[in-house]
Amino acid sequence: MEETLQTILSKFDGKQEEIIPILQKVQDAYTYLPEESMEQIARFIHVPASRVFGVATFYAQFRFTPTGKNIVSICRGTACHVRGAPAILEETTAVLGLDGEGTTEDMEYTVETVACIGCCALAPCVTINEEVHGNLNKKKVRTLLAKGSKPDDG
Amino acid sequence: MTADHRTVLICRGTGCESSRSPAIQAALDAELQDSDVEIKFTGCHGMCQQGPIVIVEPEGTFYANVKTKDAPKIVESLLHDGEPVERLYYKDPATKEQLPTYHDIPFYAKQKRLVLHNCGRINPEEISDYVEAGGYQGLKKALFELSPEEIVDIVKQSGLRGRGGGGFSTGMKWQFCQQAKGDVKYVLCNADEGDPGAFMDRSVLEGDPHAVLEGMAIAGSAIGAKQGYIYCRAEYPLAIKRLQVAIRQAREQGYLGKGILGSDFEFDIEIFQGAGAFVCGEETALMISIEGNRGMPRVRPPYPAHSGLYGKPTLLNNVKTYANVSQIVNKGADWFAGIGTEKSKGTAVFALTGKIANSGLIEVPMGVTPREIIYDIGGGVLNGKKFKAVQTGGPSGGCLPESFMDVPVDYDSLIAAGSMMGSGGMVVLDEDTCMVDVARYFLDFTEKESCGKCVPCRLGTKQMLTILEDIVEGRGKPGDIELLEELGGGIKGGSLCGLGQTAPNPVLSTLRYFRDEYEAHIFHNKCPAKTCKHFITYHILDSCVGCQLCRKNCSAEAISGEPKGIHWIDQTKCHKCGVCFEVCPPKVFSVEKRTGDLEIHTGEGESL
Amino acid sequence: MSQEPKEIRLTIDGQEVTAREGTSVLDAAMANDIYIPHQCHHPDLKPVGACRLCGVEIDGRMVTSCTTVVQEGLDVKTNSQKIHQARKTAMELLIADHHMDCLACAAANDCALLKDSAYLGIEPEQLQRLRPSNKGLPIDTSNPFFQFDPNKCIICGICVRTCDEIVGRGTLAFIDRGFDTVIGTFGNKSFIESTCESCGECVVRCPVGALAPKRPKFAAREVQTTCVYCGVGCGIYLGVSGDKVVDVRGDRERPTNEGSLCVKGRYGFNFINHSDRLTKPLIKQNGEFVEAEWEEALELVASKFAETKGDEFAALASAKCTNEENYLIQKFTRAVMATNTVDHCARL
Numbered sequence A: 001m002e003e004t005l006q007t008i009l010s011k012f013d014g015k016q017e018e019i020i021p022i023l024q025k026v027q028d029a030y031t032y033l034p035e036e037s038m039e040q041i042a043r044f045i046h047v048p049a050s051r052v053f054g055v056a057t058f059y060a061q062f063r064f065t066p067t068g069k070n071i072v073s074i075c076r077g078t079a080c081h082v083r084g085a086p087a088i089l090e091e092t093t094a095v096l097g098l099d100g101e102g103t104t105e106d107m108e109y110t111v112e113t114v115a116c117i118g119c120c121a122l123a124p125c126v127t128i129n130e131e132v133h134g135n136l137n138k139k140k141v142r143t144l145l146a147k148g149s150k151p152d153d154g
Numbered sequence B: 001m002t003a004d005h006r007t008v009l010i011c012r013g014t015g016c017e018s019s020r021s022p023a024i025q026a027a028l029d030a031e032l033q034d035s036d037v038e039i040k041f042t043g044c045h046g047m048c049q050q051g052p053i054v055i056v057e058p059e060g061t062f063y064a065n066v067k068t069k070d071a072p073k074i075v076e077s078l079l080h081d082g083e084p085v086e087r088l089y090y091k092d093p094a095t096k097e098q099l100p101t102y103h104d105i106p107f108y109a110k111q112k113r114l115v116l117h118n119c120g121r122i123n124p125e126e127i128s129d130y131v132e133a134g135g136y137q138g139l140k141k142a143l144f145e146l147s148p149e150e151i152v153d154i155v156k157q158s159g160l161r162g163r164g165g166g167g168f169s170t171g172m173k174w175q176f177c178q179q180a181k182g183d184v185k186y187v188l189c190n191a192d193e194g195d196p197g198a199f200m201d202r203s204v205l206e207g208d209p210h211a212v213l214e215g216m217a218i219a220g221s222a223i224g225a226k227q228g229y230i231y232c233r234a235e236y237p238l239a240i241k242r243l244q245v246a247i248r249q250a251r252e253q254g255y256l257g258k259g260i261l262g263s264d265f266e267f268d269i270e271i272f273q274g275a276g277a278f279v280c281g282e283e284t285a286l287m288i289s290i291e292g293n294r295g296m297p298r299v300r301p302p303y304p305a306h307s308g309l310y311g312k313p314t315l316l317n318n319v320k321t322y323a324n325v326s327q328i329v330n331k332g333a334d335w336f337a338g339i340g341t342e343k344s345k346g347t348a349v350f351a352l353t354g355k356i357a358n359s360g361l362i363e364v365p366m367g368v369t370p371r372e373i374i375y376d377i378g379g380g381v382l383n384g385k386k387f388k389a390v391q392t393g394g395p396s397g398g399c400l401p402e403s404f405m406d407v408p409v410d411y412d413s414l415i416a417a418g419s420m421m422g423s424g425g426m427v428v429l430d431e432d433t434c435m436v437d438v439a440r441y442f443l444d445f446t447e448k449e450s451c452g453k454c455v456p457c458r459l460g461t462k463q464m465l466t467i468l469e470d471i472v473e474g475r476g477k478p479g480d481i482e483l484l485e486e487l488g489g490g491i492k493g494g495s496l497c498g499l500g501q502t503a504p505n506p507v508l509s510t511l512r513y514f515r516d517e518y519e520a521h522i523f524h525n526k527c528p529a530k531t532c533k534h535f536i537t538y539h540i541l542d543s544c545v546g547c548q549l550c551r552k553n554c555s556a557e558a559i560s561g562e563p564k565g566i567h568w569i570d571q572t573k574c575h576k577c578g579v580c581f582e583v584c585p586p587k588v589f590s591v592e593k594r595t596g597d598l599e600i601h602t603g604e605g606e607s608l
Numbered sequence C: 001m002s003q004e005p006k007e008i009r010l011t012i013d014g015q016e017v018t019a020r021e022g023t024s025v026l027d028a029a030m031a032n033d034i035y036i037p038h039q040c041h042h043p044d045l046k047p048v049g050a051c052r053l054c055g056v057e058i059d060g061r062m063v064t065s066c067t068t069v070v071q072e073g074l075d076v077k078t079n080s081q082k083i084h085q086a087r088k089t090a091m092e093l094l095i096a097d098h099h100m101d102c103l104a105c106a107a108a109n110d111c112a113l114l115k116d117s118a119y120l121g122i123e124p125e126q127l128q129r130l131r132p133s134n135k136g137l138p139i140d141t142s143n144p145f146f147q148f149d150p151n152k153c154i155i156c157g158i159c160v161r162t163c164d165e166i167v168g169r170g171t172l173a174f175i176d177r178g179f180d181t182v183i184g185t186f187g188n189k190s191f192i193e194s195t196c197e198s199c200g201e202c203v204v205r206c207p208v209g210a211l212a213p214k215r216p217k218f219a220a221r222e223v224q225t226t227c228v229y230c231g232v233g234c235g236i237y238l239g240v241s242g243d244k245v246v247d248v249r250g251d252r253e254r255p256t257n258e259g260s261l262c263v264k265g266r267y268g269f270n271f272i273n274h275s276d277r278l279t280k281p282l283i284k285q286n287g288e289f290v291e292a293e294w295e296e297a298l299e300l301v302a303s304k305f306a307e308t309k310g311d312e313f314a315a316l317a318s319a320k321c322t323n324e325e326n327y328l329i330q331k332f333t334r335a336v337m338a339t340n341t342v343d344h345c346a347r348l
């Protein structure tokens, strides 16, 4: 933990306005924001730790628990909603045995909803580990989760 | 015709990338390596639903839904003077006719592509492409032929209004910033595009990033700023990458940095990645967020033109506003003012989505009617369903019914109708969409995105949402409609920022045009669109052929029936997931949704 | 700003008033007995314009009077129909979100929410149409002196700003966002596990009963005095009931502290009536402490001083003394006792 964090911090100047970029880099490294990291960031930019925590909890991007290996983000944009996103969420959580958004016990999958990812023309869509899958229905979700995120071209 | 001078344009916007266009490019690249055919990847062509899209110039041959396995066929047509691959032509959903080039396609024919003129035409990662297409001419003119006052005058005379939603005169805003006192000023670009159902700004950033950089540099020279920031949402990784490449190339070529184009003008741009908060699109929140805080808006005045980022005079415009500016300065105010309506000049870019045949990105002159957009460009409602409403302005906007189909679209007409231009989402809703559910959806969005600072918005959106949830779940009460209207008024009048001030619009506009749907839920135990689970039941008709598909797929084990016999649903077990409705073969179509006659589902609410 | 602040003339509800340059319209109105409801404003803190109750109309536009600075010739209306409606909506929403156990609440007597809802004439029937929040969040009772009930918190942010702007501790922050926003500490820890130093500054400013002292105050009268704990000499009012001190509050008029206190001054008054408190000097005789008279004790000390001079002697001064007293101890040690061995408890 310590070393990775120090490497990240060494790329910054310790100014208060760097707080969000630092948090983003730390989350990239750990998949979430460990509590100690936020304390160290606070020390680094010379603000009370509560301030870092307040900022981190404001933005939807930041997580405070580790994620599963695969992240399934279900778009909750308007186009996706009217074309059936609620059913996609329902099916995804049902297949993975989750009660709503969250991480599976075996830490394989984390399911979350995200604000519009801008692929509205392909609604409803989800991203699995940054790869977008569009024009989904319940059946496609099942196949998608069965084989993980593989290109389905051809 | 020979194969040389041919250019293959492969769309690699987010939409087409997700439909695996990079693989197609790789396949074509491999095969065409040693030929004269140039392969170029571009930003979005707009017709994302038909993606991946491949265009062959100069003919303009338009291939839709291309798969990797189609690559050899395309190669053959290019190298051996073969016939074009007709199989991949776009098929008009209305006429079923195959259309060989994009010139033939109505989706493009009715559009006027100003902001999007480079999108899908140039390689966004090659600055030379942009320059060849006439790019950075506006900046040259601004630096060597015009005084800062003249630049502002041109922008003012063009009649350009902010494309971020509010529609404030861009020229006036620039003038305030120019006149504001201060050595340090900032130019900011709002690329937060948090509006769910909108992807116009993303497409511009992905397809033509230099147009935005150029517009910002012109603004910098006009108001006297040296530093610019682009606030871009982190959910747009491709846009961020293309911007990074563009900024690097612009610095290398002397369009950004010190002594731009040999003048003594200095201007540079940095990207700030948002972290997932819609409210950060609001101007003060955006600045407060860049400063490293919770993005909670603050009371204005002071206005950003006087005291913005770090307390310095700051100019904030939307992505498309800047993209317009570079062309306006180049081509003149009159050119721009000649397009559009009297008070709304230029074009409007819409992300046309929802229940529409051709989803995608379109650009039309201001003043075009929704009917032209939806039917002529969009190809009508998806699957031939009946049109119900069109939603514009996202969570700040409203739903317009059929009667507005012939009203010219511009800033003022939409506000008069109880909606808003917003940043350009246009979601088509059909007979299967429940308007109460749509209102609930938007309130759910604003409630989650409210920053929580001020009382009317923090508690008011929650209160309205709870009432709407009650209504769609069968707990609506007499008086709820009036209460929603009263709360809506109080929240609009009392909230601190634009989010709260517009949050009730989706409810108020649906109450205005679709009040009967609310009443049906509250008083008649009915969801007319058959969307809200509480009010619907599934039934199997006598036409059932007993294929057993529904029975096998029903996770609630509510369906019984012998093979080849008529099946039936045990209503007490049914979860109403609708799988039976989905899997029943279209030819049989024996599962029916019903609403309105359900004594067993009235719950605690009184049935009237 | 060495010049005299300018006096500004403006009109509020038709009444001509004057106010110092830089004053908010809200403070100007209140100073002239024109009441404007407000929840998130506190005269010690920077305004934020969050509760929206203090809205007034200027030139037909609604602005928050706490964030609007007086200007020459302003014409302010505090009570148009439009304003009233917006205020009413905000107040009804606040009450529907609030855990209303007013009878058992520590803030009952001076609750800003109750006061403004009475001012606005909120009717129970109106409230019944609304859906109450019923958040059911746990109450934090970890701090020995005060407790925090998030179900009563109106997210005015006064405590956060107090801890930042006045105390400089930065213990509190807004956590999460929107409807889920709560006041909390780093990592949502309880007060006792946080960096809080229990000064209670936030507690005294909380407009409702969210941050409230654990010990209810039943003072019958107040006595103005100076805190005995240290040389700063903060002005305090002791709340007295019978012959017992039951409460302390800072004296806002005293320039030394302008109302602020530390944990000892505010909460450390139990010693006054404590059974362990020494009220008479003790002298050790045959290994046991025995009560003595002051005269006797002082004589004993003086005689011992006379016996021990130079390096056998050391003085330890106290932070409870004033600067002048500490100076004298130092002088006495060097000049009379002839040693430099003098120290002070605050150095540790």
Ligand SMILES: Cc1cc2nc3c(=O)[nH]c(=O)nc-3n(C[C@H](O)[C@H](O)[C@H](O)COP(=O)(O)O)c2cc1C
Pocket (backbone or CB within 6 Å): B161, B162, B163, B164, B165, B166, B167, B168, B170, B190, B191, B192, B193, B194, B195, B278, B279, B280, B281, B282, B283, B316, B317, B318, B319, B321, B423, B497, B498, B499
């Ligand atoms: C809640 C909220 C969200 C907003 N989101 C955006 C946005 O995503 N993009 C944008 O350009 N403007 C957005 N705006 C409008 C901006 O505050 C601002 O008016 C605009 O960026 C100014 O640029 P323009 O004059 O070029 O339109 C938003 C406003 C509010 C109140």
Ligand code: SF4
Pocket (backbone or CB within 6 Å): B279, B296, B297, B449, B450, B451, B452, B453, B454, B455, B457, B458, B495, B496, B497, B498, B499, B500, B501
């Ligand atoms: S209106 Fe909503 S988003 Fe805007 S300041 Fe108030 S709570 Fe925050």
Ligand code: SF4
Pocket (backbone or CB within 6 Å): C162, C163, C167, C169, C170, C171, C172, C195, C196, C197, C198, C199, C200, C201, C202, C203
């Ligand atoms: S008691 Fe003092 S230190 Fe503790 S949170 Fe309140 S103001 Fe801050």
Ligand code: SF4
Pocket (backbone or CB within 6 Å): C152, C153, C154, C155, C156, C157, C158, C159, C160, C183, C202, C205, C206, C207, C208, C210, C211
């Ligand atoms: S605890 Fe009190 S002072 Fe702090 S935000 Fe809540 S109501 Fe305001």
Ligand code: FES
Pocket (backbone or CB within 6 Å): C037, C038, C039, C040, C041, C048, C049, C050, C051, C052, C053, C054, C055, C064, C065, C066, C067
């Ligand atoms: S007192 Fe002015 S907004 Fe709260």
